[in-house]
Amino acid sequence: MNIRTKHHLRAMAHVLLIGLLATAAIACQEVKEESEYDNWEERNQLFVDSISDLAAGRIVVSASDADAMEVGTYYAIETSKSTNYQLQYIYVKKLTANKLGSRPYYTDGAEVYYYGTDVTGVRFDGNFIGYTSVDKGQLDGEANMPTELDETLTFEINGSIIEGWKTVLQYMREGERWMVYIPYQSAYGKDGSGTILGYSMLCFDIIMERVVKE
Secondary structure (H helix, E strand, O other): OOHHHHHHHHHHHHHHHHHHHHHHHHHHHHHHHHOOOOOHHHHHHHHHHHHHHHHOOOEEOOHHHHHHOOOOOEEEEEEOOOOOOOOEEEEEEEEEOOOOOOOOOOOOEEEEEEEEEOOOOOEEEEOOOOOOHHHHHHOOOOOOOOOOOOOOEEEEOOOOOOHHHHHHHHHOOOOOEEEEEEOHHHOOOOOOEOOEOOOOOEEEEEEEEEEEOO
16 A cells, blocks of 8 residues: 555545544534423523413412412412522412312321423323323313322321422312422422422422321
8 A cells, every 4th residue: 555545545534533523513412402401490480480470479378368269360379498498489270179178287198199290291200190281271170180090199298298299288178179380499409309300390280189187
């Protein structure tokens, strides 16, 4: 092989390497552009802001306020129990009301159906197929109900559940169904948990079946 041929082969290899690197860079860029979770903190804050606007200053601070909530209207529940111990709000929409139902105390348990999604509507947990975060305009207390194949789960209110749940469950009554939107400060904070990313607002369809006394 002469020197000219060697130089030619090296030049071709160099061009091929540059092409491969460029292709890899483009592929990486495409993956980044297509990620569902780009700008996650900002996207969750925009969702919080949209729900806050729907609540329009209607704030629940007591059990009597919760009983007075109109079905189909968004409200904010004030809570100081959060991951950063400052005043926070959890956003709710009562889908069905039952003023005669029992309400659990902090030392009780709550037997519930629930369905949890992130702000994109992707499910992360639940025991029935209810409404998701993206169903805001279609909520109906009589639709998407549990089937005979679904089973309730019982949560101890003073147990290892997120602060948002501790607050909401103490305002709900047996037989009621609420949509609940919990900002990250009262959920899993900036670090997240498992498959749930940090800064995630958690969205739940919750049906309280029964109060479980200690």
